[in-house]
Amino acid sequence: YLEFRAVVRSIHDHPGFRTLLPPYGIFGFLFKRPIPGITRGGMSQWRGKYRDFEAFGMDIISATSVVPTARNAFLVADPAAIKEITSSRTRFPKPVAQYRVLTFFGANIVTAEGDEWKRFRKITAPAFSERNNRLVWDETVKIMLDLFENEWAGKDTVVVDHAVEVTLPIALFVIGVAGFGRRMTWQEDSKLPPGHQLSFKEALHYVSSAVFVKLATPAWLLKWAPTERMRRTNLAFKELEQYMLEMIQARRSSEKKEERYDLFSNLLDASEDESDGQARLADEELLGNIFIFLLAGHETTAHTLAFTFGLLALYPEQQDKLYKHIKHVIPDGRIPAYEEMNSLHESIAVFYETLRLFPPVTGIPKVAAEDTTLVTTDHGGNKVVVPVTKGTGISLHVPGLHYNPRYWDDPYEFKPERFHGDWPRDAFLPFSSGARSCLGRRFFETEGIAILTMLVSRYKIEVKEEPEFAGETFEQRKERILAARGGLTLTPVRTPLVFKRRQ
Numbered sequence: 001y002l003e004f005r006a007v008v009r010s011i012h013d014h015p016g017f018r019t020l021l022p023p024y025g026i027f028g029f030l031f032k033r034p035i036p037g038i039t040r041g042g043m044s045q046w047r048g049k050y051r052d053f054e055a056f057g058m059d060i061i062s063a064t065s066v067v068p069t070a071r072n073a074f075l076v077a078d079p080a081a082i083k084e085i086t087s088s089r090t091r092f093p094k095p096v097a098q099y100r101v102l103t104f105f106g107a108n109i110v111t112a113e114g115d116e117w118k119r120f121r122k123i124t125a126p127a128f129s130e131r132n133n134r135l136v137w138d139e140t141v142k143i144m145l146d147l148f149e150n151e152w153a154g155k156d157t158v159v160v161d162h163a164v165e166v167t168l169p170i171a172l173f174v175i176g177v178a179g180f181g182r183r184m185t186w187q188e189d190s191k192l193p194p195g196h197q198l199s200f201k202e203a204l205h206y207v208s209s210a211v212f213v214k215l216a217t218p219a220w221l222l223k224w225a226p227t228e229r230m231r232r233t234n235l236a237f238k239e240l241e242q243y244m245l246e247m248i249q250a251r252r253s254s255e256k257k258e259e260r261y262d263l264f265s266n267l268l269d270a271s272e273d274e275s276d277g278q279a280r281l282a283d284e285e286l287l288g289n290i291f292i293f294l295l296a297g298h299e300t301t302a303h304t305l306a307f308t309f310g311l312l313a314l315y316p317e318q319q320d321k322l323y324k325h326i327k328h329v330i331p332d333g334r335i336p337a338y339e340e341m342n343s344l345h346e347s348i349a350v351f352y353e354t355l356r357l358f359p360p361v362t363g364i365p366k367v368a369a370e371d372t373t374l375v376t377t378d379h380g381g382n383k384v385v386v387p388v389t390k391g392t393g394i395s396l397h398v399p400g401l402h403y404n405p406r407y408w409d410d411p412y413e414f415k416p417e418r419f420h421g422d423w424p425r426d427a428f429l430p431f432s433s434g435a436r437s438c439l440g441r442r443f444f445e446t447e448g449i450a451i452l453t454m455l456v457s458r459y460k461i462e463v464k465e466e467p468e469f470a471g472e473t474f475e476q477r478k479e480r481i482l483a484a485r486g487g488l489t490l491t492p493v494r495t496p497l498v499f500k501r502r503q
């Protein structure tokens with residue numbers, strides 16, 4: 001108790017939560033709902049959105065917990081403070097220990113800090129080039145045509161129980177080919193390559209949904225695998241590693257050394273560049289970075305697309321507006337060209353509004369590397385200086401920022417038009433910002449616009465009607481279709497949709 005009082009005093013009793021348990025790790029898993037004084041509950045940032053800041057009267061609040069040791073953290077939804085934090089990487093680095101869950105295959109750009117991160121960023125950033133964007137566009141168009149002409153051939157109506165059934169393979173095929181030169185098609189992917197028990201798609205998907213099982217289970221227990229879940233987890237990790245090693249092997253032994261613009265080529269070149277007697281990327285780092293590109297490159301994208309389709313189905317007038325705009329830019333129904341991407345600004349507005357409402361990464365962690373202060377104003381307009389001691393955790397509270405009514409009118413409403421003209425850029429953080437911001441932002445925007453343009457110009461998206469939900473109100477329907485849960489990134493629970501071919 002004395003320790004707890006001391007840490008609260010060290011932040012001058014800054015307004016905020018005081019709980020026995022922190023809301024993350026095993027505690028977030030065990031306690032999903034808040035219990036006053038005990039826990040804020042798992043996914044608290046997503047559930048609370050801006051409401052917690054409203055309740056405590058300012059946009060930086062504290063969260064002090066007692067177990068396992070008394071410690072403070074700050075939740076930040078103030079754009080100016082966020083800008084200060086994200087632009088001072090040495091003062092507010094990443095707390096790397098929290099990223100252990102992503103290091104199974106080796107250190108990588110997302111989990112590293114300091115000089116190691118600089119080296120990874122220097123090697124990987126040039127891969128996200130204009131040439132790579134063009135490749136992303138062209139390959140995405142091909143994947144969508146393959147979907148329409150083969151998988152959905154002859155069907156005027158396609159019904160899916162969950163939008164992710166469609167968006168996950170699309171996102172995976174795009175990262176497969178534009179990231180790793182590995183072309184997959186809807187048909188081929190159902191055949192297993194020799195020596196494998198899972199398809200590449202299954203292995204990657206299963207690994208991304210089971211990283212927490214892997215983290216929480218000792219290696220010997222996973223190997224022994226007394227439950228089906230453990231058996232599959234163990235198998236998926238082994239299979240994915242085998243797939244990645246095969247990809248490296250195939251590219252290294254390939255006779256044809258052609259000029260390639262996929263992300264993998266850069267990583268591979270870096271692992272082979274021994275001009276100074278030392279490879280810039282060690283083999284384990286190569287695997288670690290391949291894994292993180294595969295993961296970062298498909299999960300966020302697949303989930304964002306699913307929420308986008310759900311929103312467009314719920315708001316047919318917005319879908320109509322988007323359709324008309326696409327038809328205006330590409331009137332003759334031909335395949336859109338990469339050069340036209342910037343004219344498709346209605347599509348980007350739809351994505352940004354989806355990302356504002358459903359940010360895949362709801363909390364971006366940082367840590368104070370020194371004793372310092374942050375400044376905010378309370379809701380009465382008074383300046384508040386927040387003392388931040390060395391080692392204090394900081395969470396950039398993305399839903400708090402995205403639903404902050406000071407910057408967004410009607411924050412709960414789906415209004416893509418708010419992204420036309422001037423909009424509050426500092427109050428929009430789905431890709432983080434500063435030196436550690438998302439390297440794949442343009443990659444995502446390119447594939448996303450190509451997918452949305454191709455799909456909406458040919459199909460109308462509707463909510464699947466199910467008899468058990470016949471009497472629900474619009475609000476209930478919206479809550480059901482857009483329900484989200486935790487995971488590595490914010491995950492749609494079930495988005496049942498119908499795609500109807502336009503005449």
Ligand code: HEM
Binds near residue numbers: 304359365
């Ligand atoms: C909707 C799509 C996406 C969203 C919302 C998103 C969001 C983010 C966020 C919030 C971060 C910072 C994470 C942190 O600080 O821990 C990040 C980092 C990163 N993202 Fe993305 N991402 C998306 C798509 C992609 C794609 C498609 C790729 C690759 C093809 C990618 C590659 C990366 C990489 C490599 C980093 C680490 C950058 C660094 O630390 O230097 N992301 N992303």
